Amino acid sequence: MVHDDKIIAGSAKHPIVVLDKGQHYKYGTAGFRMKADLLEGVTYRVGLLASLRSRKLNSQAIGVMITASHNPAIDNGVKIVDPQGDMLEQEWERYATQLVNAPSDAELAKVYNTLATDLRIDISAPAKVVYGRDTRPSGHTLVTALASALEATETEAADFKILTTPQLHYLVRATNSEGTPLAYGEVSEAGYYNKLSEAFVRCMKGKKIEGPLIVDCANGVGGPKLNEFLKYIPQEKLPFEVKVVNDDILRPEVLNLDSGADFVKTKQRAPPHPKPQPGVRCCSFDGDADRLIYYWIDPEVGFVMLDGDRISSLAASFIGDLVESAGLKEELRIGVVQTAYANGASTNYIRHHLKLPVICTPTGVKHLHHVAQGFDIGVYFEANGHGTVLFSPDAVTAFKKTDPQSPAQKDALDTLAALSDLINQTVGDALSDMLMVEVILAHKAWSLRDWSMTYSDLPNRLVRVEVNNKDVFRTTDAERRLSHPEGCQAEIDSEVKKFKDARSFARASGTENAMRVYAEAASRSEANELADRVAGIVSRWGV
Numbered sequence: 001m002v003h004d005d006k007i008i009a010g011s012a013k014h015p016i017v018v019l020d021k022g023q024h025y026k027y028g029t030a031g032f033r034m035k036a037d038l039l040e041g042v043t044y045r046v047g048l049l050a051s052l053r054s055r056k057l058n059s060q061a062i063g064v065m066i067t068a069s070h071n072p073a074i075d076n077g078v079k080i081v082d083p084q085g086d087m088l089e090q091e092w093e094r095y096a097t098q099l100v101n102a103p104s105d106a107e108l109a110k111v112y113n114t115l116a117t118d119l120r121i122d123i124s125a126p127a128k129v130v131y132g133r134d135t136r137p138s139g140h141t142l143v144t145a146l147a148s149a150l151e152a153t154e155t156e157a158a159d160f161k162i163l164t165t166p167q168l169h170y171l172v173r174a175t176n177s178e179g180t181p182l183a184y185g186e187v188s189e190a191g192y193y194n195k196l197s198e199a200f201v202r203c204m205k206g207k208k209i210e211g212p213l214i215v216d217c218a219n220g221v222g223g224p225k226l227n228e229f230l231k232y233i234p235q236e237k238l239p240f241e242v243k244v245v246n247d248d249i250l251r252p253e254v255l256n257l258d259s260g261a262d263f264v265k266t267k268q269r270a271p272p273h274p275k276p277q278p279g280v281r282c283c284s285f286d287g288d289a290d291r292l293i294y295y296w297i298d299p300e301v302g303f304v305m306l307d308g309d310r311i312s313s314l315a316a317s318f319i320g321d322l323v324e325s326a327g328l329k330e331e332l333r334i335g336v337v338q339t340a341y342a343n344g345a346s347t348n349y350i351r352h353h354l355k356l357p358v359i360c361t362p363t364g365v366k367h368l369h370h371v372a373q374g375f376d377i378g379v380y381f382e383a384n385g386h387g388t389v390l391f392s393p394d395a396v397t398a399f400k401k402t403d404p405q406s407p408a409q410k411d412a413l414d415t416l417a418a419l420s421d422l423i424n425q426t427v428g429d430a431l432s433d434m435l436m437v438e439v440i441l442a443h444k445a446w447s448l449r450d451w452s453m454t455y456s457d458l459p460n461r462l463v464r465v466e467v468n469n470k471d472v473f474r475t476t477d478a479e480r481r482l483s484h485p486e487g488c489q490a491e492i493d494s495e496v497k498k499f500k501d502a503r504s505f506a507r508a509s510g511t512e513n514a515m516r517v518y519a520e521a522a523s524r525s526e527a528n529e530l531a532d533r534v535a536g537i538v539s540r541w542g543v
């Protein structure tokens with residue numbers, strides 16, 4: 001077939017590491033992610049798939065991002081981005097897995113051709129792939145393998161070099177919408193900064209934000225990109241004082257080390273460096289800048305964290321009020337999407353205080369994103385700080401076309417329009433989300449303490465349980481209950497009943513070879529006790 005010889009020759013230059021018997025590569029929640037030295041051949045093959053996907057979708061540009069997010073520097077990963085900047089369609093995860101597991105170069109060409117035939121893809125049609133990578137040293141080799149696959153399949157390639165993950169998602173959407181009425185922004189990294197900085201200034205309306213903001217960038221790609229972004233706002237218009245810390249990208253060994261959003265969320269404490277200053281507003285990005293967590297050290301109670309659930313409820317409350325002031329409450333449906341890991345107190349607050357609908361989906365951003373698209377304004381966040389707010393085309397039109405009857409209504413409509421430009425519409429984006437939070441705090445004149453007073457989190461605990469066979473566990477009801485093994489859920493239920501305001505669930509991790517158990521209850525000791533008991537049940541059933 002058309003590309004066979006070139007595909008085979010390229011694959012020989014970027015060989016796949018054949019895994020031990022019984023093991024295979026799997027396109028999971030975060031694409032392929034593992035030790036970087038296993039990834040050269042994988043990345044080559046992902047390049048082949050991206051070219052097929054572009055050809056399948058009328059030559060629209062497909063994205064490929066090379067990153068391992070919050071993992072240590074020796075790891076890396078590769079994932080595909082669909083034309084609108086969202087995650088690869090689920091059906092295609094299977095094709096990625098098939099292509100990557102082809103046992104030889106010749107077999108690889110065969111699988112490629114079979115996919116093309118089965119999916120009715122014209123492999124002589126034009127194809128385009130845009131790609132980027134984070135700061136990991138291994139990224140360089142992987143990009144070379146990717147470029148080689150694009151060359152072998154005669155795919156037009158746009159290398160955007162070092163980027164945050166959400167910047168790559170932005171560029172994919174900008175590329176595909178260029179020159180259309182829905183143009184998303186200039187197709188360049190500068191275009192991303194222009195769009196965000198301009199929208200940020202419009203949202204702030206001359207307001208200033210009290211006190212400095214310390215931004216921990218996990219020594220990842222977010223550091224240099226945030227520093228670059230700040231240059232786009234004229235000094236006199238800069239509404240806040242930002243101090244960027246942990247932005248050393250020259251020493252790979254410090255990437256994600258004792259810093260970053262994942263560290264803060266899982267360890268429930270501030271990064272030790274720089275030494276946290278009581279009372280100062282802080283936030284952390286993760287290694288590829290698609291997660292955000294806020295926190296501060298309260299002089300009285302110590303560390304206080306404002307995670308994805310908090311950002312979600314803050315955004316829903318602010319946007320809900322604006323929609324009301326804009327006179328669009330009857331017209332636009334606002335909803336919040338969470339996973340089972342969302343703190344029960346946040347769900348309660350959104351449902352009963354903000355009076356907004358909440359939908360629970362399985363873990364993984366693609367699920368949340370998809371459900372959020374069903375609302376005119378869909379707010380979604382995972383508790384770990386990954387999320388965004390999606391505005392439908394109808395909502396954006398309403399912000400721009402509604403004729404305001406009062407200055408207050410005009411003000412609300414303008415702020416909503418500016419927010420829809422500020423908030424990344426493709427994926428969770430730490431930089432964009434941070435600017436959104438700063439806008440909301442400035443408008444409400446809130447400190448982090450004011451924000452944290454909106455509701456009290458239920459004490460909770462997340463534990464990881466290693467079992468022999470996690471495949472025996474199957475979930476239902478958006479992962480909140482186990483359907484298999486039969487009888488296991490009944491045991492969990494009977495434990496949960498013994499505690500006040502309690503909830504607990506167990507599910508197999510999609511990214512690690514382990515089970516995760518979550519428990520929350522009225523007190524810390526009860527949450528801990530319940531988590532231990534449920535972990536015990538899971539261990540017994542998982543042998």
Ligand SMILES: CC(=O)N[C@H]1[C@@H](OP(=O)(O)O)O[C@H](CO)[C@@H](O)[C@@H]1O
Nearest residue numbers: 029030364365382384509510511512
């Ligand atoms: C409890 C938890 O934090 N789970 C994380 C983790 O998924 P698991 O399937 O639980 O391993 O990694 C996912 C990808 O980064 C992220 O979407 C998700 O929130």
Ligand SMILES: [Mg+2]
Nearest residue numbers: 069286288290
């Ligand atoms: Mg990440």
